[in-house]
Amino acid sequence: MTAARAEIRDRSLAPQGQERIAWAAREMPVLRLIRERFARERPLEGVRIAVCAHVTTETANLAYTLRAGGATLALCASNPLSTQDDVAAALAEDGFAVFAIRGEDHETYYRHIRQVLDFQPQIVIDDGADLVTTLHRERRDLLPFVFGSTEETTTGVIRLKAMAKDDLLAFPAIAVNDADTKHFFDNRYGTGQSTIDAILRATNILLAGKTVVVAGYGWCGRGIAMRARGMGAHVIVTEVDPVRALEAVMDGYVVMPMRQAAPLGDLFITATGDIHVISREHFPLMKDGAILCNAGHFNVEIDLDGLAELATERRQVRPLIEEYRLGPDRAILVLAEGRLVNLAVAEGHPASVMDMSFANQALCCAYLAAHHGELEADVYPVPAEIDREVASLKLQSMGIGIDRLTPEQEAYLQSWQHGT
Known part of the structure; x- marks a missing residue:
């Protein structure tokens, strides 16, 4: 053909x-x-x-x-x-x-x-x-x-x-x-910068003083949390892996389950690669005006079907921002249909x-x-x-040079005879 x-x-x-x-x-x-x-x-x-x-x-x-x-x-x-x-x-x-x-x-x-x-x-x-x-x-x-x-x-x-x-x-x-x-550079520095860039382009919010909940502390989550904190946000991390959760604690972040973080966050960013990280049970706990977005590859990390079932009304309030009203006094905002926010709203890495x-x-x-x-x-x-x-x-x-091992150093690293 x-x-x-x-x-x-x-x-x-x-x-x-x-x-x-x-x-x-x-x-x-x-x-x-x-x-x-x-x-x-x-x-x-x-x-x-x-x-x-x-x-x-x-x-x-x-x-x-x-x-x-x-x-x-x-x-x-x-x-x-x-x-x-x-x-x-x-x-x-x-x-x-x-x-x-x-x-x-x-x-x-x-x-x-x-x-x-x-x-x-x-x-x-x-x-x-x-x-x-x-x-x-x-x-x-x-x-x-x-x-x-x-x-x-x-x-x-x-x-x-x-x-x-x-x-x-x-x-x-x-x-x-x-x-x-x-992953050390693209996932951490690229995702970190481009995700924050996209959120600011879409919303024009001030991050300083906001509480940002980052779901997932892999390399992408690390980058997002680092950049959000750098702009003055209070950052909460949610995790399922105890080693990554411990690392987030040692890096100075507050770590808790999503159910505890849900009432506290002003902005939620998912970066896990898994499904329904923010699920139907979390939406009723969130404050009015909470903003949700996804930095993972597929649009499954936020349970948008569950959110739609809870909503009494839906409308677009800005380009690529949809408002889900959960009652007369509370609404949740979703960026870019829950899709990869840094490329849907901005230019990516x-x-x-x-x-x-x-x-x-x-x-x-x-x-x-x-x-x-x-x-x-x-x-x-x-x-x-x-x-x-x-x-x-x-x-x-970048015009940067580094040292090279001498023959003596290479021999030392390959031997077992040298001790204290």
Whole structure:
């Protein structure tokens, strides 16, 4: 069959998108260095890559890097509200197959995933594992030809590991999310800044003096809590993992169950990757005007169906803010339909952080192209040499040098003879 080439909102937005892509590129020096190398070495020559990711300026720079390496790409969105229509238009204008429209409904979202699969990919770049799971459910005829996949986010890695545990995963998958140069920086500093940025854009509230409840103290939750406290908020953390809860206490946060936090919070931010972290039982406990938003990948962390059943009235009070009235004197506000708030309301992570994440993606694609025949169907960490290379390139781009071990020091670290 002949695959469609693009489905976007408005191709006339391309010049604006091209300008913004170029602006992001200024903050992505590591990816630029990799692109220059790819252009010389062509490690992806003739490889078809399907990308299901947030269609943003940073993703566009990844697309150009992969194409410089010889790949042919087809892209779709990994979230209905994260697409930047001008970027989609710019990519389509420059010859990429793009299927992404901001605000697309559920049916369109999955149609776009299927259109990308029509390109018969050999490598899959996923953000949340929707592309991989659809491939396994609906296009099993393509599975023998897939070298492998790379996964960008925690939620997707969880799904891939569940597939592998059930012996359903048909090809190797690299957990890019778990690279040190990804989750230490992208998840913590990127999510921390971009989530707060989105909340302030949407609401224009003053964070100083507010009580912010952060659900989950993984790397994303750590970043959000850190940035909220830095702007003068009182931060409460909720957790189910005792080690992470203890870490939050040692970091100076108040830790308690969500049921205790519900009456106290002015702003609630979920970042767990799990379902109904804020559930029907919590809504009646919340104060009038409480604001709820989600920084996890899928729109399941807040029980919006339960909230809708409790509400006597619903209305939009600002762009991407919906008010749920629970009575004459109390309302709860939900940002961006409970979807990934930093991309639904703002522009997502700063390009300088995505520089490392997407450098990992590019290098892992080249690794899969070269080594896929050696790998079983399982979930793999990013090879340590790739993680170190990304860190070294980032330091180089920042003009920062570090020490190296002397032969004497290396020998000492490899020996057991030296004691007290």
